[in-house]
Amino acid sequence: MKKLILVTAVLTSALFAQVNEKVEVPYVPFPVKMGKGFDAIQTHCLMCHSFGYIINQGRQSKKFWHGKVIKMVDHFKAPMDEQAIKETTEYLFEHYGNGKLK
Amino acid sequence: MERRDFFKKTAAIAGATALGSSTLEAATTQQPIDNRKVSPVAFPEKRPLIMYSDRPPLLETPRDVFTSALTPNDQFFVRWHMPDIPTHIDPETFTISVNGLVKKELNISLNDLKTKFEQVEVTAVLQCGGNSRSAFKPIAGGIQWGSGAMGCATWKGVRLKDILDQAGLQKDAVWIGFNGSEKAAYYETPNFIRELELSELDDHVILAYQMNGEDLPYLNGYPLRLVIPGYYSDSWVKMLSNITVTNKYKKLFFMDVAYRVPDNETESETPEKKFPKTKPIKKMNVKSVIGYPTRDSVVSHKSHVVIRGVAWDDGHGIQDVMVSTDGGKTWGKALLDDGKLGRYAYRAFRFAFKPNELGKTTIMTKAISKIGEEQPLSKDIKWNHGGYKYNGIDEVTVEVV
Numbered sequence: 001m002k003k004l005i006l007v008t009a010v011l012t013s014a015l016f017a018q019v020n021e022k023v024e025v026p027y028v029p030f031p032v033k034m035g036k037g038f039d040a041i042q043t044h045c046l047m048c049h050s051f052g053y054i055i056n057q058g059r060q061s062k063k064f065w066h067g068k069v070i071k072m073v074d075h076f077k078a079p080m081d082e083q084a085i086k087e088t089t090e091y092l093f094e095h096y097g098n099g100k101l102k
Numbered sequence: 103m104e105r106r107d108f109f110k111k112t113a114a115i116a117g118a119t120a121l122g123s124s125t126l127e128a129a130t131t132q133q134p135i136d137n138r139k140v141s142p143v144a145f146p147e148k149r150p151l152i153m154y155s156d157r158p159p160l161l162e163t164p165r166d167v168f169t170s171a172l173t174p175n176d177q178f179f180v181r182w183h184m185p186d187i188p189t190h191i192d193p194e195t196f197t198i199s200v201n202g203l204v205k206k207e208l209n210i211s212l213n214d215l216k217t218k219f220e221q222v223e224v225t226a227v228l229q230c231g232g233n234s235r236s237a238f239k240p241i242a243g244g245i246q247w248g249s250g251a252m253g254c255a256t257w258k259g260v261r262l263k264d265i266l267d268q269a270g271l272q273k274d275a276v277w278i279g280f281n282g283s284e285k286a287a288y289y290e291t292p293n294f295i296r297e298l299e300l301s302e303l304d305d306h307v308i309l310a311y312q313m314n315g316e317d318l319p320y321l322n323g324y325p326l327r328l329v330i331p332g333y334y335s336d337s338w339v340k341m342l343s344n345i346t347v348t349n350k351y352k353k354l355f356f357m358d359v360a361y362r363v364p365d366n367e368t369e370s371e372t373p374e375k376k377f378p379k380t381k382p383i384k385k386m387n388v389k390s391v392i393g394y395p396t397r398d399s400v401v402s403h404k405s406h407v408v409i410r411g412v413a414w415d416d417g418h419g420i421q422d423v424m425v426s427t428d429g430g431k432t433w434g435k436a437l438l439d440d441g442k443l444g445r446y447a448y449r450a451f452r453f454a455f456k457p458n459e460l461g462k463t464t465i466m467t468k469a470i471s472k473i474g475e476e477q478p479l480s481k482d483i484k485w486n487h488g489g490y491k492y493n494g495i496d497e498v499t500v501e502v503v
Contacts, residue, residue, distance in 0.1 A: 023320050050156050
């Protein structure tokens with residue numbers, strides 16, 4: 001009986017060991033396009049989430065990207081001034097835009 | 103949704119159509135994106151899945167997993183809101199606190215939870231309210247999920263009610279706030295907290311520490327998460343650390359802005375004219391997803407194919423799943439599994455199909471619930487700005503060779 005209990009204990013800790021150590025979430029490099037405004041994106045858009053959030057949106061209008069940047073500022077309190085809003089919006093439209101203003 | 107409400111809703115939809123659909127023309131709905139590949143990178147305790155983001159981790163289950171009623175833990179979808187998730191939780195020292203308008207504050211260890219309360223199990227579907235969001239055009243706000251932001255598991259834990267009973271609610275208790283351990287990267291960003299009204303919490307709501315017989319995977323909320331059968335997953339707080347009972351509703355971004363739909367009968371609006379009043383998404387609508395074949399399957403002419411998939415709703419239960427193999431011209435009833443996993447679980451279904459024609463064939467599935475709610479065609483789903491609650495008839499087109 002004693003032996004049995006011991007076996008169970010070992011098994012349990014083996015299962016816990018999956019998380020008992022620090023788990024490591026892998027870093028995934030997303031293909032961020034280089035170019036004008038890249039610095040602004042790096043400073044302002046990668047602080048709270050990966051670039052994956054941005055590229056899964058697909059190509060969108062300038063109005064859409066401006067709206068997203070404003071959403072980040074209004075709802076999530078992204079610390080950005082007018083200049084930063086302008087630079088990031090322009091970068092996003094340039095590289096992830098669909099050519100339409102609206 | 104109660105039966106009464108359902109009929110009211112159907113009538114309202116019919117009414118809206120009669121008035122003319124011109125106001126809705128700008129927005130359309132189609133089949134969700136279905137061609138994303140699994141990522142080469144596997145996340146902790148997971149097989150490679152479709153990946154949208156590493157920080158916070160956003161992983162979608164590929165379609166071919168949805169052939170059975172239980173979704174394996176290592177293929178179960180992952181969705182966090184905040185990038186800062188504890189990377190280590192010690193099960194020996196972890197406690198869940200219960201405070202606020204209670205007679206006795208509690209700090210319950212994992213071990214006490216497992217030994218001092220009645221242990222219960224429920225099999226229930228966990229689905230993101232934005233599952234299939236990529237179906238909405240123009241693009242609706244949020245991650246552009248395909249149809250795999252969902253899964254079904256057997257959850258084991260303790261009834262929330264038993265815990266609240268032990269703490270003892272004070273007379274004026276109305277709301278319960280649940281906090282997870284995920285944190286925003288920036289101190290001013292609102293954290294992810296849920297508030298539920300006491301009156302909506304029944305015996306089926308549990309604090310679960312186990313999923314399909316194993317500890318919760320880290321990315322699914324280890325060591326403890328809320329399970330609210332029938333409800334969309336935004337309320338199923340992960341890495342639950344604190345429960346606060348209050349008499350006042352706090353204004354919170356993730357309660358007041360996100361995860362809400364227009365508060366009108368069709369829960370819809372137009373991109374130009376958003377509906378001013380909104381309500382929380384709460385309960386799931388009826389839906390089915392095809393697990394086999396997928397767009398990548400090779401289907402042989404005159405072979406015996408078994409179409410498989412899963413169907414579910416908010417707990418009323420699935421009456422039938424109808425299958426069409428000719429693009430919707432004719433429909434036949436699928437065979438459902440025995441339903442032993444209970445009314446909140448997926449019903450796995452299967453349908454025998456012998457492809458007699460070469461070329462492209464479109465398979466469609468439509469679930470019908472026990473209260474007569476049925477899936478609309480995807481093009482008939484009405485737009486909402488958050489892209490929530492898509493439940494269009496599922497479609498897979500295969501090449502018969």
